[in-house]
Amino acid sequence: xxxxxLKSGELELTTRQNVIMYTTELGSSVAMAVYDRKSxxxxxxxxxxxxxxxxxxxxxxxxxxxxxxTAVPAVLERLLSLGSKKEDLIIxxxxxxxMYGIDENSYPFNIGQRNIMxxxxxxxxxxxxxxxxxxxxxxxxxxxxxxxxxxxxxKTANQSEVEF
Amino acid sequence: MxxxxxxxxxxxxxxxxxxxxxxxxxxxxxDFNVSISKIxxxxxxxxxxxxxxxxxxxxxxxxxxxxxxxxxxAISIMxxxxxxxxxxxxxxxxxxxxxxxxxxLTECDLWKNSITCAVYARYIANLVNYDDPDQAYTAALLRxxxxxxxxxxxxDNHRAIMELINxxxxxxxxxxxxxLKFNHSEISALLTEKWNFxxxxxxxxxYHHCPDKAxxxxxxxxxxxxxxxxxxxLTVTVGQGIGIDGxxxxxxxxxxxxxxxxxxxxxxxLIISKxxxxxxxxxxxxx
Numbered sequence: 001x002x003x004x005x006l007k008s009g010e011l012e013l014t015t016r017q018n019v020i021m022y023t024t025e026l027g028s029s030v031a032m033a034v035y036d037r038k039s040x041x042x043x044x045x046x047x048x049x050x051x052x053x054x055x056x057x058x059x060x061x062x063x064x065x066x067x068x069x070t071a072v073p074a075v076l077e078r079l080l081s082l083g084s085k086k087e088d089l090i091i092x093x094x095x096x097x098x099m100y101g102i103d104e105n106s107y108p109f110n111i112g113q114r115n116i117m118x119x120x121x122x123x124x125x126x127x128x129x130x131x132x133x134x135x136x137x138x139x140x141x142x143x144x145x146x147x148x149x150x151x152x153x154x155k156t157a158n159q160s161e162v163e164f
Numbered sequence: 165m166x167x168x169x170x171x172x173x174x175x176x177x178x179x180x181x182x183x184x185x186x187x188x189x190x191x192x193x194x195d196f197n198v199s200i201s202k203i204x205x206x207x208x209x210x211x212x213x214x215x216x217x218x219x220x221x222x223x224x225x226x227x228x229x230x231x232x233x234x235x236x237x238a239i240s241i242m243x244x245x246x247x248x249x250x251x252x253x254x255x256x257x258x259x260x261x262x263x264x265x266x267x268x269l270t271e272c273d274l275w276k277n278s279i280t281c282a283v284y285a286r287y288i289a290n291l292v293n294y295d296d297p298d299q300a301y302t303a304a305l306l307r308x309x310x311x312x313x314x315x316x317x318x319x320d321n322h323r324a325i326m327e328l329i330n331x332x333x334x335x336x337x338x339x340x341x342x343x344l345k346f347n348h349s350e351i352s353a354l355l356t357e358k359w360n361f362x363x364x365x366x367x368x369x370x371y372h373h374c375p376d377k378a379x380x381x382x383x384x385x386x387x388x389x390x391x392x393x394x395x396x397x398l399t400v401t402v403g404q405g406i407g408i409d410g411x412x413x414x415x416x417x418x419x420x421x422x423x424x425x426x427x428x429x430x431x432x433x434l435i436i437s438k439x440x441x442x443x444x445x446x447x448x449x450x451x
Contacts, residue, residue, distance in 0.1 A: 007447075008402050008440045027403035027411060048402060048440050054433050066437065099397065099415045100335055108429035109415050111401055111436065140406030157268030157408045 001148070004044075006031070009066035011045040011075055014147060015082070022144035026095030028112035030119045030135065031143040032072060035150050036079060038088040042147045043079055045071040049111070050118030068115060072122035086128055092152050092164065093119055094143040096135040112136065134164055169346060169354070175313035176355055179259055185210045186255045187359040193244040194362075203244075204235040207251075216254045217247070225448060245298045252302055253279065253449065259312070266319030267311050268408035272450070274312070277405025278305050280446050284439045285395035291435070292391065292423045300391045303368035307392055310351025317344050322408075329412060336409035337373045349373055368392045375416050387423065394419050398439050404446075 004012050004021045008029060012021060021044045023031040030047045045065055052060060052067035064070045079089065096112035096119075104113045116135045123130055134141065134154050144153040144161065155161040189206055192198045207214055214235055221232040221242065232238045239247055260275035269277075285304035289297035311318075318325065321343050328339045337347040353370035364385035371378035372392040379386055397415050400406055420427040425435070 008443055025403035025406050027406055028401045029403055049433050049437055051433070054430055054437060063437075066440065095403075097411050099400075099411045099413060100333070101414050106417075108420075108427070108432040109397075109417075111432075114429075138412050139408075139410040140400070140403055157406060157410065158265070 006044055006046040008046055008048050009063065011043070011065035011071050013041070013043040013075060013078055015039075015041050017148050019147045020144065021147065023095075023142050025140045025142050027097055027140055028095070028115060030068065030093055030095040030112075030115040032075065032091065032093045032119055032123070033143055033145040033152055034075060034079060034092075035090045035145060035147065035152075036084045036088050037090060037150060039082075039084060040147065040150065041079055041082060041084060042145055043075040044143075044145060045075050047071050047115055047119060050114045068118035068122050072119060073126060076123070076126050076128060080126075086126075089128060090150075090152075091123060091128060091130050092132045092134075092143070093130055094134040094141055094154055094164070097137055097139055097141075100138060132164060172313050172317070172346065172351060173354060173358070175316070176309075176351075179309065179312055179355070180358070182259045183255050183359065185213055186251045189251055190248055191360060193248050200236055200239045203239060203247075207235045213251070213254060217250060220250050220254065223448075225445065249282075249298050249301050249305075252305055253282070256305055256309075257450075260309075262312075264311055264315040264407070266315040266317070266322065269311075269405065273405040273407065274308060275405070276446075276450050277399060278308060279450050280402075280404035280443075281305070281307065281392070281395050281399040283442050283446050283449070284398050285391055287439060287442060288391050288395055288398075288423070288435075292387070292425065294387055294391060296388075299362075299365060300368075300388060300395075303365050303372075303388060304392050304395050306356060307352055307369045307372045307396065308348060309355055310348040310353070313355075314340075314344070314346070314348050314351050326408075335373065335414050336412040347373075364388055372396055373413050375419070375422075390416070390419060390423050394423065398436060401436060402440050402443070404443075 002019045006023045017040050023046045033044045035042045047068045048066045050068050052070045055063050064074050096116035098112040102109050141156045152164045153161040154164040192203050221238045261272045263271045282301045282305035285300040286297045289300035324343050325339045340347040353366050356366050367383040368388040371389045375389045375393045378389040400411050
């Protein structure tokens with residue numbers, strides 16, 4: 001089984017089935033994982049920030065995976081271009097934790113909240129739906145996708161991984 | 165329950181031995197009149213450390229034009245300050261790799277978290293034109309060293325700490341203090357105090373979760389405290405080595421303003437973007 005580890009700002013797509021994809025820990029970052037139940041293709045993005053408009057024009061190609069508004073379409077549109085049907089895509093997101101005392105109105109430190117919203121918006125823009133989310137709160141976690149089984153898992157500190 | 169503070173510090177005896185040469189060299193390096201040969205003599209007594217220092221000097225990260233083959237050359241090329249951070253980095257790497265079950269840190273998590281915070285702190289220090297970025301690096305690197313001797317106690321009192329956090333919305337370190345009488349920042353500070361570190365560095369370690377208290381206690385170098393505080397926030401934000409305490413800490417609402425940084429969303433996102441770019445350097449250091 002090949003393991004693909006996604007560090008901050010990385011995205012990955014696979015057409016092979018004997019693959020496990022997982023992110024390194026997510027603090028306020030958000031991971032989006034997608035699995036095509038028919039073709040069994042899969043993708044993942046480890047998003048760090050909501051909006052690519054802060055990126056320098058020269059850097060944007062390298063930084064595609066870092067931002068929700070560029071990473072989400074990069075993964076999902078690629079799958080669609082490879083033949084995936086929208087109704088076959090299972091999309092799940094995790095992460096987006098915040099520091100204590102930070103809520104959706106706590107600008108600018110509500111990075112987790114802003115990442116979740118931007119990811120939801122970017123998915124919605126493609127007329128796709130997020131099936132499941134494990135987001136927010138104050139805990140770090142990691143998201144895993146076993147492509148062979150088509151199963152998603154969440155791992156939090158001091159707990160064994162749970163199906164998600 | 166709670167043990168005497170000395171009992172906790174005694175648990176760190178192994179740590180103190182590990183850091184012995186680093187502290188000794190650090191003391192010498194703080195003395196401006198010290199000679200290079202005196203320092204190299206102390207380092208040469210530890211062949212493992214010597215080999216590791218030379219490996220660092222010859223790594224791509226430092227990119228010196230010629231190969232460094234002995235400690236004397238290493239010191240004259242790098243200078244005292246960088247040498248000090250390299251030594252602490254080397255010792256931390258070997259001392260911070262064990263899992264800490266109480267804090268929910270698996271193998272190397274504390275090391276990853278510490279080296280990330282250190283590199284970020286040096287970046288922030290440069291960004292705000294702080295005059296000693298290497299001091300910020302060392303403070304951030306060692307800020308959580310107290311988690312090592314405190315781990316068993318946190319493990320034994322895990323449920324009480326978490327219940328208190330949920331009941332009273334306390335930060336993790338405030339809950340630690342209420343249940344254990346000490347929190348990890350205080351233990352980190354006490355350890356570095358034993359090593360005769362400069363007071364400003366001890367303060368930055370002690371108050372890294374609560375710069376407001378540093379202000380109340382009239383600490384000499386609040387900027388250093390705030391640099392470590394912001395770097396700690398950035399480290400958990402990008403998710404490097406997060407344990408059960410996760411993001412259960414407060415961020416000073418005016419931290420950007422207080423450090424002279426533009427306090428808007430765009431600027432904070434730019435800072436996060438820039439520090440995330442440092443992760444490849446960190447992975448090469450983290451090994």
